[in-house]
Amino acid sequence: MVHTKCREKFYQHRNDDGSFGQIARFPVSDEQAPWSVLYPDYKPIEFTAPFVLKAAWADPELGSEGFRPVWNSLDGKVNRVSHDGEYMVGKNSRPVNIMGRTGLVGRGVLGRWGPNHAADPIVTRWKRDDDGNIIMDGASGKNILEFVSIQRRDNGEWAIPGGMVDPGENVSTTVKREFMEEALDSTGTAQGNLDELKKMVEEFFAGGQRVYKGYVDDPRNTDNAWMETVAFSFLDSTGSSVGKFPLHAGDDAASICWMELNRSVSLYASHKDMLQMVVEQLNANW
8 A cells, every 4th residue: 555645734633622623744755754764854743633532442642551552462452463564663662654654643533553453345236227237338348336435524535434443353343333334324224124234234244355454545644553454345246235225324424325436536545446456356347
């Protein structure tokens, strides 16, 4: 994965009152990003969002009484191991972003010091006409793929309906839980149909193929906290399982849709890169 979205000029964040603010990152060019390159003038901004400091699900500040994290290890139920190998631990016992400088130190809006683990279910189906026939792109001659896409409430960008792995949770459990909550609104509008949805999701998500595991070029990343994910591909080849259920956006999503996949889509973080991997595996139009 590349390391560019986490070096954009401003770091966007949510305030306690629900409004949005931004912090200017210290400039980091492509050449200055690697830690192996000397950058004596590098003076990144320190920022951890106030809501993170008060959140029960987040790490305490380093140096807090009783908080002695074990880096590069399974620390109790909290997984502090990076998918991409061992990371450095710098001054003040702070883990160091494995991909390089970001222009911001602290945790930003992320809960964990070091790797913050997520899981992303990439749910796809073939685009079909009113008669149920798969639609082919006229230029490429390849079938057109659609995927379940949610619009994030925090920044309005479209994304895969994934989420954070809870301490001690298996990633296969995370992908099912997040898809139920974000794409089918299992905790809200779909509660009356919950048993049928659970059965369908359990059967559909029993298959799938891992397409990516590692660092995510996420705008929330800092020098000391960063996103990593495991992404799985699930194809409803006939459109008769997930493809037939109405999509309902959960609390974390502003909107949801089956979005056509092609090279012009604009998506959050590294999601487009992961979707391109799925397209290539299925030999679909891009």
